Each structure stands twice: as structure tokens, then as C-alpha cells.
Amino acid sequence: MRIAVTGIGVVSAIGMNCAETLQSLLDERSGIGVMRVLGSAHTELPVGEVPYTDNELRARCGIDNEPMPRTSLLGLLAAREALAMAGCTCDTFISGTTVGGMDLTEQHWLDYQQGKATENIRLHEAGESTQAILRHLQNDQMVNVFTPSTACSSALNAIILGANLLRTGKAKAALVGGAESLSKFHLNGFNTLMILDHQPCRPFDANRNGLNLGEGAGYLVIEPEEEAIARGATILGYVSGYANTCDAYHQTASSENGEGAFRAMQGALRMAGLQPADISYVNAHGTATPNNDLSESVALTRLFGTQMPPVSSTKAFTGHTTSASGGIEAVICLLAMQHGFVPANLNWSQTAEGLIQPAAHTLCQPLSHVLCNSFGFGGNESSVVLSSEGTDLPVAILDSISPASCSFALPEDAELGKFVSAAEARRMTPQMRRVVAAVRQAMADTGINMPDAIVCATQWGCMLQSMRFLQDMIDSDEQQLKPTPFIQSTHNTVASLIAIMTGNHGYNATYSQGWQSVACAMTDITAQLSLGLIRSALLIEFDEQVDAWDAVLCHIGDKTQNIAKVTVFTTK
Numbered sequence: 001m002r003i004a005v006t007g008i009g010v011v012s013a014i015g016m017n018c019a020e021t022l023q024s025l026l027d028e029r030s031g032i033g034v035m036r037v038l039g040s041a042h043t044e045l046p047v048g049e050v051p052y053t054d055n056e057l058r059a060r061c062g063i064d065n066e067p068m069p070r071t072s073l074l075g076l077l078a079a080r081e082a083l084a085m086a087g088c089t090c091d092t093f094i095s096g097t098t099v100g101g102m103d104l105t106e107q108h109w110l111d112y113q114q115g116k117a118t119e120n121i122r123l124h125e126a127g128e129s130t131q132a133i134l135r136h137l138q139n140d141q142m143v144n145v146f147t148p149s150t151a152c153s154s155a156l157n158a159i160i161l162g163a164n165l166l167r168t169g170k171a172k173a174a175l176v177g178g179a180e181s182l183s184k185f186h187l188n189g190f191n192t193l194m195i196l197d198h199q200p201c202r203p204f205d206a207n208r209n210g211l212n213l214g215e216g217a218g219y220l221v222i223e224p225e226e227e228a229i230a231r232g233a234t235i236l237g238y239v240s241g242y243a244n245t246c247d248a249y250h251q252t253a254s255s256e257n258g259e260g261a262f263r264a265m266q267g268a269l270r271m272a273g274l275q276p277a278d279i280s281y282v283n284a285h286g287t288a289t290p291n292n293d294l295s296e297s298v299a300l301t302r303l304f305g306t307q308m309p310p311v312s313s314t315k316a317f318t319g320h321t322t323s324a325s326g327g328i329e330a331v332i333c334l335l336a337m338q339h340g341f342v343p344a345n346l347n348w349s350q351t352a353e354g355l356i357q358p359a360a361h362t363l364c365q366p367l368s369h370v371l372c373n374s375f376g377f378g379g380n381e382s383s384v385v386l387s388s389e390g391t392d393l394p395v396a397i398l399d400s401i402s403p404a405s406c407s408f409a410l411p412e413d414a415e416l417g418k419f420v421s422a423a424e425a426r427r428m429t430p431q432m433r434r435v436v437a438a439v440r441q442a443m444a445d446t447g448i449n450m451p452d453a454i455v456c457a458t459q460w461g462c463m464l465q466s467m468r469f470l471q472d473m474i475d476s477d478e479q480q481l482k483p484t485p486f487i488q489s490t491h492n493t494v495a496s497l498i499a500i501m502t503g504n505h506g507y508n509a510t511y512s513q514g515w516q517s518v519a520c521a522m523t524d525i526t527a528q529l530s531l532g533l534i535r536s537a538l539l540i541e542f543d544e545q546v547d548a549w550d551a552v553l554c555h556i557g558d559k560t561q562n563i564a565k566v567t568v569f570t571t572k
Contacts (some may be wrong), residue, residue, distance in 0.1 A: 002225035002390030003163050003218035007086025009073040010331040011175075012216030012318040015079055016060075022335050028344050028362060029315050031362075032200050032212050032458055034322045036456035040184045041473040041478040045196050047182060048214025048319020050074060063136060067120045069101035070215075072132035075179030078217035078327075079133055082175060086221035087233060092144040092171035094162050096154025096178030096491055098323045100126035103183045109470050114281040125459060126491060127513035133179070136264075144171060148460070149323070149491035151376030152285075153244070154178050154202060155218065157509060158324025159384055160226020160242045162222055164527040168396040173227065175220035177327030178238040185470065186322065187213055188478050189486030196484045201288035201320075203313035203345055204297065206352035216317020218327030220334070225390055229458050237334045239384060240369070241274065241390035243267025246454075246499040247379025251487050258299025260381035261285075263505055265303050265371060268383040272369070272391050274303045280367040281342050283333050284358070285375045287320050288570050290374070297356045310359045316346035324381065326374035333370040333386050341365050341415075347399035377487075380495020380508050429464060431544045435566075436501065437495050437537065442566040451568065453507035455525055457541045461491035461552040464544055494542055507534060517541075525569055541565040 008018055013031025016022035024031065032048045057073040075095060081139060083090065094212075101123035105112070108120050116213035127147040134142060145163070148157040155178025162176035197210035228235055245267065247260025254261070269276065284480070285296055300311065313540045314332050315321075336343055342365065369387045376382075410461055418427070419437035428436065443449050469485040487493075492510040492516050499508050507528065511520040518541055525537040542565075 001167055001395055003053055003166055003222050003393065004225040004228040004235045005220050005222055005237045005334060006088065006228050006233040006235060007082040007221030008219070008236060008331045008334055009081030009085065010216070010218045010320060010328055011050060011074050011078045011375060011489065012328055013050060013552070016077065018331065018335060021332065022339065025332065025335065026362065030200060030346055032311065032316070032319050038182050040187050042187060043189060044198055045187065045191070046200060046212050047309045048212060048321065049182060049459050050215055057129060059533060061136065065392065066299050067104060067123060068132055069123050069129045070099055070103050070181035071099055071101065071129045071179050074134045074181055074215060075217040076136050078219050079137060079175060080180065082219040082221050084136070088173055088223065088231065089139065090173045090175045090221060091141050092162060092165060092174035093130070093142045094146040094148065094158040094321050095130040095468045096148040096158040096177045097126050097129055097180055098149050098154060099186055100129040100152055100179050100503040102185045103181055106184050106470065109474065111433050125512065125514060127517070136423070138184065143167035145538045146157065146511060147442060147513045149510050151378065151492055152322050152325055153374040153376035153380045153382040154326065156330070156374040156382040157244055158382055159220060159239065159326065159330060159488065160244055160382060160485050160502050161524055162315045163242060164531060166222065166224060167393055168530055170527060171522065173217055173221060173223035175221055177217065178324040179217035180215055180322050182213060182215040182479065184473060185518065188473055188481055189469065192483035192486055197288065199389055200316050200347055201316055203288040203316055204293050204355050204358045205283065206355065207351040208290065208293060209261065209291055211315065212319040214321040216318060216321045216328050216329045217324050218445055237337055238390035240387040241268040241272025241385035242383065243271065243504050244382045244507050245508065246496065247378050247381055248499045248505050250500070251378055254295035254375065256298070257400065258295045258302065260371065260379045260505065261299035261375060263379040263401065264304050265299065265373065265397045266381040267375045268371065268385045272385040272387065274369060277307055279309045279369050279371050281309055281336065282311040283329050283370060283372045284311050284313045285373040288315065294354055297354055301358050308356060310342040310363055311356050312343050312345035312359045316342050319380045325459040326372070330372050330384065330386065331455060332449040333372050337367045337370055337386065337388055340364060340485065343486035351413060377490050377493070378492050379499070380492060380496060394531070397532050417554050420491060429488065431542060432494065432497060435540060435542050438566040439498055439540065442538070442568050446568045447451045447566055448536050450502065451506065451536040451538040453528060453537040454498055454504060454526065455521045455537055455539055456492065456495040457511040457521040457539065458491055458510065458512055459514055459517055459543050461512060462489050462493050465489040494540060498540070536570045539567040539569060
């Protein structure tokens with residue numbers, strides 16, 4: 001099967017659609033500037049904002065005053081453009097996000113504590129922000145909905161899942177990508193890590209000093225080539241290879257040898273049947289942090305050696321749009337392929353030992369195969385190859401899949417010591433201890449110590465840490481915050497923690513789709529097993545019982561649970 005791209009849509013600080021985005025790229029015009037919409041106390045930090053208020057975005061979307069996260073408003077605009085360009089009906093929508101409805105949660109946090117503002121509570125959930133987009137697409141044919149939440153690699157992982165579902169016949173056409181808005185929560189969170197630059201960012205520059213956060217959305221419509229040809233669609237490019245791996249090194253830092261990034265890029269090229277010399281351009285993750293740019297440079301050098309293709313990071317245009325970055329940058333790659341140019345790596349002026357030398361200005365040249373990278377917290381590393389001509393990818397080869405073992409977490413008592421040491425326990429939340437205990441028990445029961453994939457399912461993610469950081473923001477007026485709650489608040493914290501503790505470099509994913517999260521995770525695992533991409537997988541289900549949150553949830557007839565359940569899947 002050849003996977004064709006027939007529609008693209010994008011919204012970011014450099015444009016509200018593909019045409020505006022293309023012009024900004026060609027003009028080398030950055031969208032990073034003074035914060036005007038977010039309203040954070042940290043006005044000294046430049047950002048890549050979409051220059052419209054929520055009300056102005058609602059007007060563009062044709063939506064009244066109903067509560068709707070900014071993430072969903074941005075996503076809706078980009079999704080509509082992609083679908084209109086493709087001119088087809090999709091049955092699958094996969095939208096990566098981490099922030100979700102956090103902007104509304106911030107606005108109503110004090111009300112939540114008093115059991116008020118229940119109309120907004122569901123919109124906090126990452127998956128509900130995806131559902132909000134879907135409701136306004138008015139597309140009854142979309143029956144498969146997924147929300148990958150793997151931090152900054154979320155949107156690229158959406159593309160990977162969509163491709164796998166097409167190859168297994170679980171989807172006929174898919175709208176894939178991601179959306180993310182700026183929020184005080186993640187602006188302050190990144191600031192606690194001391195990786196935000198007070199000037200426009202300078203990816204791969206010797207004097208780089210951190211990233212600028214951005215926001216936006218980017219989506220692709222992907223479908224089998226034969227279907228696109230049959231209906232006379234214009235094919236914009238092809239998804240010809242992809243891979244996701246885990247660096248298995250640290251929750252927020254990349255390894256010195258770039259192991260995860262190297263494995264992801266190598267895996268994507270291998271699937272596409274390409275050699276490094278076949279790559280015309282690399283759209284690097286390139287956050288402009290000292291750690292990421294050096295680690296990614298090492299990985300690129302390991303892969304390409306002295307035959308380095310043109311490389312650039314477009315985050316100096318848009319800012320780092322976190323979970324949406326893979327979708328936005330995939331659209332940028334396709335625009336570059338269509339119009340024959342390598343986007344500039346803005347603000348670069350000086351190289352240093354160990355760093356690649358990026359394309360400082362726009363290069364006009366044909367592009368046949370483009371490698372797009374997105375790397376997230378917890379070492380979640382993804383790479384996708386986009387090509388001007390398609391690659392034949394095999395379809396499902398296996399139907400026989402079954403659970404090998406099922407293990408529930410132990411109670412929070414002395415028995416946990418059998419699986420979690422006292423030293424480890426001191427660095428974990430109670431819920432994480434239960435998850436680790438369940439994983440280790442499942443591995444002991446099955447004898448599978450290194451599964452090929454680790455996949456998590458969660459409705460609310462690590463809510464205790466999110467609530468703690470939200471409260472700290474209010475109590476301190478966004479000043480002198482500690483990074484630990486933010487680091488442990490992302491939905492993929494558990495999946496990455498297990499990978500780091502076990503040294504597992506395999507596939508790593510997390511889904512947050514309400515009560516459908518487990519089904520989403522199962523669909524991903526089943527697709528990969530049936531395609532022969534993996535032979536075993538660890539499915540981890542987790543959610544936390546949070547009294548303050550539960551007091552609000554009870555008003556809408558919902559109930560969280562303390563879940564820590566692990567299932568191991570293998571092929572027969």
C-alpha cells in the first residue's frame with residue numbers, strides 16, 4: 001500500500017492557512033514576538049502566538065459563546081482546511097495534544113475547588129478537546145477518534161497511528177496531526193526548567209539559549225493511493241516511512257549519544273527502503289536548547305556522517321508548538337516539497353564543535369524525500385519520511401493476538417516493597433509506585449522483561465501533579481515555581497518512566513480519550529502486532545482518585561478510579 005497525502009491544513013504564528021504559511025517561509029518572516037493574548041505574568045518571554053483572541057477565533061470558526069478550549073479552536077481551523085483541500089470524507093480522526101483544555105482549567109481553577117464551573121470540566125481532558133473539534137467538523141463518518149498524548153511528539157505519532165490503521169484496513173481515510181494552545185501552565189512549566197530564551201530562539205547556534213513556546217495546529221489527510229487516484233484527488237506527497245522509539249534516558253533531557261533520535265530516524269528510513277543519501281532535507285526537532293540541539297546533532301551525524309543533507313529547524317518561525325509541532329512541521333515539509341525549497345534556520349550565525357551547520361537561509365532546490373523529526377518529554381522520539389513518490393508498505397500479516405497475562409497493582413501497603421525499593425519510592429507518587437509494581441509483577445509472571453512496545457491508556461493523566469502545579473502558580477503568582485510537578489504532569493510520564501527504568505528503547509505511546517482510552521491503546525497495539533512491527537506489548541491502564549477533582553466530577557455523574565492495571569500482549 002502507498003499512503004498518499006491529499007489534504008493539509010495549518011495554523012500558527014506565521015499564518016492562518018497554508019498560503020499564509022508558505023509566504024512567511026519564503027519571506028523568512030518569523031512569528032515570534034511579544035506576548036499579547038495569553039496574559040501571563042511572564043511578559044518578558046517571547047512566544048509564537050496566533051494573533052487572535054479566543055472570541056476572534058470563535059468568530060472565524062462560526063462558533064457562539066459555548067465553552068471551547070483554544071486548542072480546539074486552532075485545531076478546528078486547520079482541520080477544516082485539510083478536509084476541504086482533500087475533498088474527501090475521513091472515517092478516522094487522530095489529533096495529538098497535551099495541553100488540551102488547560103487554558104479553561106486555569107481560568108476556572110478557583111471555581112473548580114468550590115465545585116463550580118462544571119460545564120468546563122470535561123474540556124480539561126486531552127481527548128475532550130479532540131471531541132470538541134470533531135463536533136464542529138460535522139462529519140458523521142468519523143467513527144474512529146484517537147488522542148495521542150506523548151508531549152512534543154504527539155502529532156507525529158498521530159500520523160504514525162493513522163498510517164498503521166490504513167495498512168490494517170481499520171481506516172479508509174484519516175485526518176491526522178495535532179493541536180496545542182499556549183497556556184500559563186506549560187509556559188511556567190518550561191520556565192521552571194530554565195530552557196526558555198528571553199530573545200528569539202537560535203536553533204543549532206553556538207550561542208543558543210533556549211526555546212520560545214508557540215501554538216497552533218497542523219493536519220494531513222492520508223489515504224491509500226489507489227483511492228486517491230480513483231476519485232481524481234491531487235496527491236501532495238506520500239508517507240513512506242516512520243518510526244517511534246524511546247531514548248530511555250531522562251524525563252526531560254536527551255542522551256549525549258542521541259540514541260533515541262538515531263533509532264527513530266534509522267527506523268523511518270529502513271521502512272521507506274531508503275539510504276541516508278536519499279534524504280533531500282531534514283526538518284529537525286531543533287528546539288534551540290543546549291541539550292536537544294547537541295544530542296540531535298550527534299544523532300544526525302551518526303546517521304548521515306559526512307554526507308549531511310540540508311537541515312533546518314522551523315521553530316524559529318513558529319516557536320515550539322509542543323504537541324502540535326509534528327503536524328505543523330509535516331505540513332511545512334510538504335509545502336517545501338511542492339514548491340522546491342529548504343526553509344531557513346532563522347537566527348543562526350555561528351557553529352560550534354559537535355553541532356550540525358543548518359541552512360541559515362532559504363535554499364531553492366527540488367526535494368524528493370524529507371525527514372521530519374519530533375522528540376518529546378520522556379525521550380519519546382518520532383521520525384516520519386515524506387516523499388514525492390510513494391513506497392509500497394506491507395499490509396496486515398497476522399490476525400492471532402491474545403493477552404499473555406493480566407496483573408493488577410498491589411495495594412498501597414508494605415507488599416509494595418517486593419517490587420519497588422525504598423529509594424525508588426521516594427521519587428515516585430503513590431500512583432506511580434502502583435504502576436511500577438504492576439509492571440514488574442506482570443513481567444515476572446510472563447517472563448517478558450523487554451517488550452517491543454509500551455502503551456498507556458489514561459483519561460486524566462497525572463492529575464495530582466497537574467493540580468499541584470496549578471495551585472503553586474496561583475499561590476506564587478507564577479513566580480519561584482519548582483519543576484518537579486510540571487515534569488511529572490504530562491500524560492506520558494508513566495510510559496516513559498517504565499521505559500527509563502527498564503532501558504526500553506522500543507515503541508512508546510500514551511492515549512487519553514476518556515473512557516475509550518483503553519480501546520484506543522488496544523487498537524494501536526493490535527495494528528502493530530498484525531503488521532509484524534512488534535511481537536509483544538505492555539498495556540498500562542492508569543488513573544488517579546483525586547478528591548478535589550472528584551467533588552466536581554460527581555456533579556456530572558462521572559467518577560475517577562485508582563487504576564493501575566497491566567496486560568502483556570504477544571503474538572501466538
